[in-house]
Amino acid sequence: MKNHISAFLIALSILYTQNQAFTQGVAINAGNIPPDPSAMLDVQSTDKGILIPRMTLSQRDGIINPANGLIIYQTDNTPGFYFNSGTPSTPSWQMVGSNAGAGSQWINNGSGIHYSDGNVGIGTDNPVSMLSVNAGINVDQSDSNGFGSLASALTFGQNKRVGIASNRSNQGNVQKGLDLYTGSLRRLSIDSTGNVGIGTTSPQYRLDVSGTARFNNIIYATYRLGIGIPDPTYPLHTSTGYFNTRVGIGTIPNSSYALDLSGSSRFQGNMRVTGNLTTEGNLLVQNNRGIVRSNSGTQYKIVPFSFTFSINAGAGVGFESGAISYGETFSGTPRVIVAQITTASGTSGYLGWLNIIPWASNSSSTSFYVTNVGTGTLNLSTVTVACLAIGPQ
Template identity: 30%
Template sequence: MGKFINNSWNSNRKKICMFLALLAVNFFSFGQSVSINSDGTPPEPSAMLDVSDTSRGILIPRMTASQRLAIVSPANGLLVYQTDALEGIYTYSTNSGTWAKLVAQNDLSLTNILDNGNDAAEDTAYNFGAFSIGINRLPKSSMEIDTFLTIQGKSYQGFRWYGYNTYVDGANKLRYLNDGQAGILGFGGDKTIIGHWLDGTANSLISDDASSSISLDNSSVSIDGEEANFSIGLRGVTYVDSLRINQSYSFPTNDGSNGQVLTTNGSGATYWSSPSASSDNLGNHTATANIQLNGNYLSNDGGNEGITIDNSGNININNGELRTTANGFANMIPIAYGNVYFTGSLGANSGNVSVSKVSTGVYDITISGESYSNGSYATNATIVGSTYGFIHTDAVGGKLRVYTRNAGESSTDIQFHFTVYKP
């Protein structure tokens, strides 16, 4: 019975001690916010947890760098305090998937970054994504170098970049040396050469020396060298705004027009001009190839009249006329022809005629551009086929009229063809 009383007393004593400990600290809960302080001040409305004190702080988890990096799936904004190298508070970002060290303004000075070489031994030395050299403040741009940049080696002064100027100190000018050979060097006083230097001999590629392959100065560019005939080879597409030959002939800077040729005045000026037509006598030439008219006329005065030849070898005479002195300049080519069926329909023809059947055995033929009359035209009309009969022509209203009759001289529909000449 006594043992039971002692156990009960021990249990109650623990509860009383815990209650007294809670009374020693004011712990207040207001809605969804919690306040921990010693004076009963309610929490700030925007804070989930409001801890206030004037002589104590909050301890977050403390661990080494290896322990921090071993945390599995750290939450966004997770805070830890690293106790070993690069000691400080670190926070994790799920957006970048990296830990970042919280630093103070003084930590960003170049003096602190490069003081003992520890920070400079990292992959990068930077301030908020910007890099600075020689500046004891935050840089104003992505990279800022104060005063000047000096690249110096051996006993020579080096390359300096100061303000808007770039220059080289020392009597040797710009020089890049590598075991006695140079890609860029100063040679012969003020001359600068891009080329090859070995055992005191310069074989330059680009230089301000006129004896070199490519010479550059303030007024001209010379391409020269020791190759045979001073030849120059250009490969690929080369664009030239203007070109001058032997300081005398300069080429035009415009494109000219289609069909123009390059002409010189004999005094150094060249220009685009249209070729002038010159007289010639074809009779004193012997053709070595076919003459191509290319759809043009063989004309006396250069106009669009005369003889044309199509790709099938057909010869076309202007206005359909071919004349010769043998027949008194009469037209040797018919101006119209055609084959007319007994129904009045038109078969093969010269393309400039039409036929209408007036009545049985009577046909009117219209010739485009012509007003047919008996005194101005000569016509040949012939019956086609084995039908016997008669055929004769006449002029009616500017048209050629053809009459067909059978052997009994009665009007009969008969097939015929006709040919019309214009003497």
């Protein structure tokens, strides 16, 4: 009986002691050091660690209603410490720590990755934007981006319809250059030789534009410019040239002219002028064998006109006509030239007996002296002679 009483008293003492320990926290150490007041469990050792339950992935997922915050060590399928960040009914197991294993989002390798106030720096410890990289960035290292795909490209926006991707051949993953996408379509392509295509994925020239292009400022070509000509042979070579306002060649075009040339010009075909043809020098044809040539500062002009008359005169007899108008007025007295007889009708004599001499010419008209230089009577009812007046404008 005495022994039973003693055992009962010892059991009560142990229960009291345990209750006191749980109330104050539990300490496990080799020196009977009391637990830290802030800890429910305080384990201290200099040569031993602590083991929590170790289990496989399937065993972990077999835990019934795991508490939120429950920790286990998983031994397979990316081993590491995991905790339940979900609820007992809907657990969500997450790996613990930023360097806990191969499955971690961040694995330190030296000191190249830095986080500062929401900015991430790679290769720099002072990132100035959300992501700052102090070296090159490699996209699609595994060459997985296929033809016409933005899967492994540098994309923008939630729908990923805009991006930069490597130019791929539809014959396989052969990198040919660089493409810029908008609306999920390739808009600008740079091929492996450096040719740039806009609206075409196979540029044949340094700049190959398929469609309408607009330049609001200066186009400068140091060699040749071909418009409608793939291989120009001249500094400006067009298939059908058309300029809306003014063109200057060798000079800035004067506002009074649609075409302003500085230097010699050559026309190898017909030239048509629908208005006046004005020259500020001589008008030359075939190396100075021109139609009209002036050695003064006055421009010359040619005016055709005709002289019609009748004659009935014996040998050596003639007459003087009245004033015959040129049809235009000159600034000075022109030279009058009698050309061919265009019409003639009569009853006697020969046309070769006619002698027609311009007489008393002035700026607006001339007279003619007509003489029968034959040996008999010259009787012509109608004679028309083509004439030219050549003089200052």
